[in-house]
Amino acid sequence: MYPFKRYVEIGRVALVNYGKDYGKLVVIVDVVDQNRALVDAPDMVRSQMNFKRLTLTDIKIDINRVPKKKTLIDPMEKACVKNKWENSSWGRKLIVQKRQASLNDFGRFKLMLAKIKKAGMVRQELAKLKKEIAA
Amino acid sequence: MAAKRKTPMKTRNPDLIRGVGKYSRSKMYHKRGLWAIKAKNGGVFPRHDAKPKPPAAAEKPPKFYPAEDVKKPLLNKRKPKPTKLRASITPGTVLILLAGRFMGKRVVFLKQLTSGLLLVTGPFKINGVPLRRVNQSYVIATSTKVDISGVNVEKFDDKYFSKEDKKKLPEDKKEDQKAVDASLIKSIEGVPDLKAYLAARFSLKSGMKPHELVF
Numbered sequence: 001m002y003p004f005k006r007y008v009e010i011g012r013v014a015l016v017n018y019g020k021d022y023g024k025l026v027v028i029v030d031v032v033d034q035n036r037a038l039v040d041a042p043d044m045v046r047s048q049m050n051f052k053r054l055t056l057t058d059i060k061i062d063i064n065r066v067p068k069k070k071t072l073i074d075p076m077e078k079a080c081v082k083n084k085w086e087n088s089s090w091g092r093k094l095i096v097q098k099r100q101a102s103l104n105d106f107g108r109f110k111l112m113l114a115k116i117k118k119a120g121m122v123r124q125e126l127a128k129l130k131k132e133i134a135a
Numbered sequence: 136m137a138a139k140r141k142t143p144m145k146t147r148n149p150d151l152i153r154g155v156g157k158y159s160r161s162k163m164y165h166k167r168g169l170w171a172i173k174a175k176n177g178g179v180f181p182r183h184d185a186k187p188k189p190p191a192a193a194e195k196p197p198k199f200y201p202a203e204d205v206k207k208p209l210l211n212k213r214k215p216k217p218t219k220l221r222a223s224i225t226p227g228t229v230l231i232l233l234a235g236r237f238m239g240k241r242v243v244f245l246k247q248l249t250s251g252l253l254l255v256t257g258p259f260k261i262n263g264v265p266l267r268r269v270n271q272s273y274v275i276a277t278s279t280k281v282d283i284s285g286v287n288v289e290k291f292d293d294k295y296f297s298k299e300d301k302k303k304l305p306e307d308k309k310e311d312q313k314a315v316d317a318s319l320i321k322s323i324e325g326v327p328d329l330k331a332y333l334a335a336r337f338s339l340k341s342g343m344k345p346h347e348l349v350f
Contacts, residue, residue, distance in 0.1 A: 101347070101349070102349055103349065104277060104278045104279065104349050104350055105229075105231070105241075105277045105278075105279065105337065105348075105350050106229070106277065106279040106328075106329070106332055109328065109331075109332045109335065110328050110332075113328060113331070
């Protein structure tokens with residue numbers, strides 16, 4: 001139908017993809033002009049950011065334009081933004097990426113063994129199913 | 136000359152400020168006890184005449200004078216400091232060897248020898264690396280540690296590794312290897328997958344960026 005599903009609006013949660021706050025989840029609290037938004041997060045000073053530095057997420061919370069910090073934190077807690085993010089497939093992927101990047105050499109070795117084992121089990125099941133179909 | 140003192144002479148005349156002592160010349164004469172030394176020596180200060188030295192042997196004039204003045208090299212009293220061991224390398228650390236015939240092998244660090252080289256072992260049964268010396272610069276230290284408490288490495292030093300017979304390894308060195316590895320292998324088998332980890336070689340695969348890897 002419409003080509004866009006996620007809109008820039010007050011209360012839209014976005015992921016910062018460039019700069020000092022890389023990887024943080026922020027809430028758009030106001031729009032400055034065509035290119036910039038005022039963003040805020042519980043652990044950050046409210047600041048302006050170019051839209052090019054933001055990637056919009058599916059999460060939106062219900063706030064007025066430029067709320068005070070307390071009035072920002074309460075709806076965020078109620079809507080469980082952090083939970084929704086960590087349970088979404090995008091959020092889970094980022095968490096796994098971070099964990100894999102911090103693995104030490106032994107951890108990477110164990111990961112390789114686990115991947116091989118899992119692939120072996122999948123291949124076994126597949127072979128079983130193929131045999132059933134052939135029979 | 137009188138014999139040198141072991142500790143330098145502490146002055147009996149404390150400074151009031153720099154350049155001004157507390158005691159006058161006459162007070163210092165009394166404090167140093169020069170009067171007592173004179174009294175012991177019958178009113179005169181004792182003199183020690185120089186001992187007669189044996190006559191020095193007559194030196195022959197040299198046969199050869201160089202055409203130009205020969206310069207003497209400058210004196211060098213530099214003493215090299217003992218090699219500093221990286222903080223990430225402690226006894227029991229798993230190291231990755233980066234050069235030599237065991238390139239890529241993961242080995243267990245035992246101790247640093249007095250020459251600064253690191254003493255490592257495979258263990259030999261696991262990956263074929265014997266008790267060996269390795270330079271710290273050709274090694275990556277991982278954060279994986281092995282329990283090394285059961286191993287006695289007192290007897291190994293740099294002299295142990297000098298080769299008398301370059302073709303054959305003496306039996307007692309084989310025994311030393313077995314003794315060191317026995318308790319090591321037991322503690323390694325206590326950790327799941329660690330034996331297979333030490334048996335495998337390390338290599339950079341596609342997509343691995345060494346400056347981003349955590350070891």
